[in-house]
Amino acid sequence: MSLSPEILLVEDEPAILNLLEFTLADKGFGLRKAMNALQARSAIDAKLPDLVILDWMLPGESGVQFARKLRADPRTRALPVIILTAKAEEPDKVMGLESGADDYITKPFSPRELIARVNALLRRRTPELGGERLTVGPLVLDTARHDVRVNDQVIALGAAEFKLLRFLMAHPERVFSRGRLLDQVWGDHAYIEERTVDVHVLRLRKALAEHNAEHLVQTVRGVGYRMTGND
Amino acid sequence: MSLSPEILLVEDEPAILNLLEFTLADKGFGLRKAMNALQARSAIDAKLPDLVILDWMLPGESGVQFARKLRADPRTRALPVIILTAKAEEPDKVMGLESGADDYITKPFSPRELIARVNALLRRRTPELGGERLTVGPLVLDTARHDVRVNDQVIALGAAEFKLLRFLMAHPERVFSRGRLLDQVWGDHAYIEERTVDVHVLRLRKALAEHNAEHLVQTVRGVGYRMTGND
DNA sequence: CCCGACGATGACAACGAGGTAACCGAGTTA
DNA sequence: TAACTCGGTTACCTCGTTGTCATCGTCGGG
Numbered sequence: 385m386s387l388s389p390e391i392l393l394v395e396d397e398p399a400i401l402n403l404l405e406f407t408l409a410d411k412g413f414g415l416r417k418a419m420n421a422l423q424a425r426s427a428i429d430a431k432l433p434d435l436v437i438l439d440w441m442l443p444g445e446s447g448v449q450f451a452r453k454l455r456a457d458p459r460t461r462a463l464p465v466i467i468l469t470a471k472a473e474e475p476d477k478v479m480g481l482e483s484g485a486d487d488y489i490t491k492p493f494s495p496r497e498l499i500a501r502v503n504a505l506l507r508r509r510t511p512e513l514g515g516e517r518l519t520v521g522p523l524v525l526d527t528a529r530h531d532v533r534v535n536d537q538v539i540a541l542g543a544a545e546f547k548l549l550r551f552l553m554a555h556p557e558r559v560f561s562r563g564r565l566l567d568q569v570w571g572d573h574a575y576i577e578e579r580t581v582d583v584h585v586l587r588l589r590k591a592l593a594e595h596n597a598e599h600l601v602q603t604v605r606g607v608g609y610r611m612t613g614n615d
Numbered sequence: 616m617s618l619s620p621e622i623l624l625v626e627d628e629p630a631i632l633n634l635l636e637f638t639l640a641d642k643g644f645g646l647r648k649a650m651n652a653l654q655a656r657s658a659i660d661a662k663l664p665d666l667v668i669l670d671w672m673l674p675g676e677s678g679v680q681f682a683r684k685l686r687a688d689p690r691t692r693a694l695p696v697i698i699l700t701a702k703a704e705e706p707d708k709v710m711g712l713e714s715g716a717d718d719y720i721t722k723p724f725s726p727r728e729l730i731a732r733v734n735a736l737l738r739r740r741t742p743e744l745g746g747e748r749l750t751v752g753p754l755v756l757d758t759a760r761h762d763v764r765v766n767d768q769v770i771a772l773g774a775a776e777f778k779l780l781r782f783l784m785a786h787p788e789r790v791f792s793r794g795r796l797l798d799q800v801w802g803d804h805a806y807i808e809e810r811t812v813d814v815h816v817l818r819l820r821k822a823l824a825e826h827n828a829e830h831l832v833q834t835v836r837g838v839g840y841r842m843t844g845n846d
Numbered sequence: 847c848c849c850g851a852c853g854a855t856g857a858c859a860a861c862g863a864g865g866t867a868a869c870c871g872a873g874t875t876a
Numbered sequence: 877t878a879a880c881t882c883g884g885t886t887a888c889c890t891c892g893t894t895g896t897c898a899t900c901g902t903c904g905g906g
Contacts, residue, residue: 559761575731606774
């Protein structure tokens with residue numbers, strides 16, 4: 385995938401599809417197309433793309449439903465999804481992680497924005513998927529199984545906590561501000577309060593505490609949070 | 616964003632302008648205003664803002680034309696631009712292809728959305744916290760981890776002491792007056808007593824003393840303070 | 847050796863950052 | 877449909893940090 389990542393476009397309006405194609409092909413991405421959820425499904429079954437751009441409104445099964453199904457299937461769980469929403473549709477619903485999407489773009493969009501988000505997402509994913517398995521101190525996160533263990537015991541985590549932990553484990557020994565974490569973990573389109581990060585850190589710590597590993601997530605007052613393997 | 620980023624608002628409708636102003640000023644942003652492209656141009660020529668919010672429809676030169684010109688000029692190429700559009704205003708394609716904006720907000724917009732997008736854009740622009748490492752004598756300051764060590768032992772410091780130490784370590788063997796330290800460490804708009812520097816030096820020394828490193832911060836009577844690696 | 851200026855120090859009150867619990871709304875499951 | 881889960885928001889509270897001041901100590905020149 386280092387050369388020409390493959391993107392699956394799921395879009396029923398030919399005009400938009402053309403615009404997407406034109407913009408992305410120009411940047412050297414490999415493209416595949418589907419006009420609805422059914423076609424998309426079989427395209428994915430045939431071969432896993434590196435990223436999916438999905439229209440929110442589709443004939444038949446909606447984009448959101450489809451995205452959720454992708455999240456439910458272990459094979460496609462880690463597949464990055466960008467959702468395309470028309471107008472200012474329902475920004476609230478798409479926001480956060482509820483829709484299962486990693487990012488979204490509102491139509492009308494600019495080519496620059498599209499490219500930027502696609503690249504950001506591919507970049508964001510890559511280092512974390514690197515070895516399929518991240519280890520920090522006693523923690524072992526298996527991206528394939530989508531679980532975290534300490535002493536072979538699985539730690540129960542919500543999706544948000546999991547993503548947060550995965551990001552922190554992918555960049556240990558580094559401080560991240562709440563804002564940076566929002567960008568990297570939630571995606572920079574999520575209108576989320578910075579204080580919400582605190583709450584998720586709290587929940588993450590609670591979960592870790594049950595396995596005496598809460599000290600791995602540290603607070604750096606006035607700056608942000610950090611994951612450490614040592615001290 | 617430690618210090619009040621400056622935003623240029625380009626909007627001809629007073630009502631919208633007021634709303635923007637009210638919303639952003641409340642969050643502590645520095646604001647400048649322009650009613651049309653001409654005013655905006657001279658405002659930008661005078662001093663580069665950190666971000667521009669630009670109405671799509673403007674009297675005279677349109678927002679998009681203006682945005683394009685900003686992209687063309689090397690000085691303003693990297694300037695983040697958010698375009699304000701009324702909901703059904705324009706066909707997708709024109710918008711997508713012609714403007715070089717970084718983000719869009721459709722009117723009517725929520726204050727939260729506005730703030731979130733502005734913050735996201737400003738955040739994205741600031742570079743990742745560098746992974747540099749400063750060493751002076753036995754002291755090692757790691758900016759990525761955001762901590763200081765001597766013999767691999769972490770030194771507990773408040774945020775102010777940390778910044779002070781970082782500055783001194785970045786310029787070892789040099790004397791700085793209290794005034795200069797206030798400018799460099801606290802920022803030149805802080806209404807802080809010069810004597811306060813003494814107190815922070817004291818606290819810094821106390822923290823260093825626990826690791827027998829207090830001699831690294833020296834007083835130069837009548838002048839200021841200095842950090843040294845030798846002696 | 848003494849005095850005056852400058853720096854060190856300890857005390858303190860105000861503030862702000864972060865931890866935490868409770869709440870709400872949406873989605874999922876039984 | 878009701879119970880439950882999960883994510884995000886909010887309000888409250890606590891504690892550490894911070895800037896200031898008054899006082900004490902000390903250096904250095906006359």
